Amino acid sequence: MSEPISRATPARATPAQATPVGATPAPAGERLARRAATLDAGDPLAPVRDRFVLDDDTVYLDGNSLGALSTGVLPRLTDVITREWGHLRIRSWEESGWWTAPERIGDRIAPLVGAGPGQVVVGDSTSVNVFKALVAAVRMAPEDRTEILVDAATFPTDGYIAESAARLTGRTVRPVAAGETAAAAGPRTAAALVNHVDYRTGRLHDLPGITSALHAAGALAVWDLCHSAGALPVSLDADGVDLAVGCTYKYLNGGPGAPAYLYVRRGLQARFDSPLPGWNSHADPFGMAPGYAPGEGAVRGRVGTPEMLSLLALDAALDVWDGVSIADVRAKSLALTDFFLECVAALVPAGRLQSVTPAAHAARGSQVSLRCAGAAGVMRELTARGVVGDFRRPDVLRFGFTPLYTRFADALRAARVLADVLGEATGETHPTEGTP
Known part of the structure; x- marks a missing residue:
């Protein structure tokens, strides 16, 4: 409205x-x-502004689509390209910590979304992570829970993926206004996918209240944090959120196409059944076994080889949060x-x-x-x-x-x-x- x-x-x-009394208003x-x-x-x-590449000729009010470049990214990427890739080459997977970067950088994002360590993994796009999270949530629900609730005003991709997840799992999608999700949840609800902040209007939805209502109805809560993380407090652990996803190129300033992140609540990790079981999430990735055995913890959210250049650019971009x-x-x-x-x-x-x-x-x-x-x-x-x-x-x-x-x-x-x-x-x- x-x-x-x-x-x-x-x-x-x-x-x-x-x-002052009697003075003429300015x-x-x-x-x-x-x-x-x-x-x-x-x-x-105010001093944090100096950590970004900006110019005084432009007022940049589009950080909710693409955050500004931080000053630490270029020297970090220069070192990654010239030394880690250019000189160390394949050795950097171990010597430069490339292999563990998705979890390590996830742990850097975790405080910004109110999560303890070991619950956030970085990699893939937001869309791919929405698919992983929503399908996994539905797979954890009893078979008689036949519907997925989706924010009716959601970013279109979330809706498209919810429809695909429903086809894959034999469920149906019911769009509802985000503010009505709590009232709409019932005995048929398997999970709900809700945007924390509406991308068109900027409306902030009640994450704690909606999550609590979904749990009272026996459903799981999947939250899209793209327009909230890095701009306002998020308390995933304290509010009992089950799964959450978010991009890193908006308020986290990770750069265009920066990898997204996936949060899986610690208590659900052993049950997290990814619809995209890649070799990177295998318990023994270099064993090259024909059968899939999932790894432990947040690593289950990984799929394929991490996108290292953009992942390490994000790592450098997160330095701006030091002391903030x-x-x-x-x-x-x-x-x-x-x-x-x-x-x-x-x-x-x-x-x-x-x-x-x-x-x-x-x-x-x-x-x-x-x-x-x-x-x-x-x-x-x-x-x-x-x-x-x-x-x-x-x-x-x-x-x-x-x-x-x-x-x-x-x-x-x-x-x-x-x-x-x-x-x-x-x-x-x-x-x-x-x-x-």
Whole structure:
């Protein structure tokens, strides 16, 4: 449901907004510029921006599709290519730790999703891992549980794979709204595949509550974390999640096509029956036995030879998380999206936009999606003017806020350019004071 963007009350009040009694209020642009400067000056994550390759000519608000390059990736890949591959060659599988990289890097991701060690393995694409997780979940369910619940607004691939998993296991798929999953689960439900954050709207769904309801109904919970991990706290172990998947090229900044990850709760690992039993997950991979015997633990999620270059690029990218508190990330994410919505309300011509992202913090991920007539053309013009977001048909502008490198000044600049583009289309103007 779309929500009107209110001009009445700013999303988040700070002392910097106070106006002395009897003083003339500052124009909107000037007030917002002062607030952006104050918020950036007090940002505990501000130094982390220097860990990324960025330019001040562009406001990059598409980290929910592809995260920025971190400064440590190029030297790491240079060493991998010239020394590990170029000099050591085949010896690097042992001497450089290539063979154990999927589990080792999985253990680096684990704290970002609230998982203990030994439960996350990195490799393959998100789509492949969704297939592994969902089929394995259904195989663990009794045969009389004949349906798979799927988020009706899911990213299309998740839906396609759920249909394939259902055909493979003799089940049927029932699409339901993510928020209705808990109520829809019943004695016929084998498993549910749910997105933690909706990719179109940025709505954050109730992972603990839905997981608990699925378990009460005797079903397993499979979560897609693509738009949440790295942007907000996730507590897979504490919330009892059974299986989860996620990509690493969005908020984890692993690079285009970076390998995804698969979480299998420790208590289920012995029962995890992968539909893709490759030699890398065999108990004795170099025994080359004709029969398959699964390995122990998270290694069961592996299939074939790891994609080493992209896997080790991801390893280097994860260095940016050293010393970073996920609580600080979440606090800044909410503050950024609040401030952006406040700037849009103050600067954009009235009636041109509607937010489809929930106003409530408990239901918001780390993006703002705005419904706009002519959205495709608007986004093209924004990009041409140095504000990079993206567009989803038919009429949604998406702006992803990556707290590790997005500044409050960036949020203001994006709103100002958006106001310019829409104002030019209507002939309206907006305040120009205090442009950062």
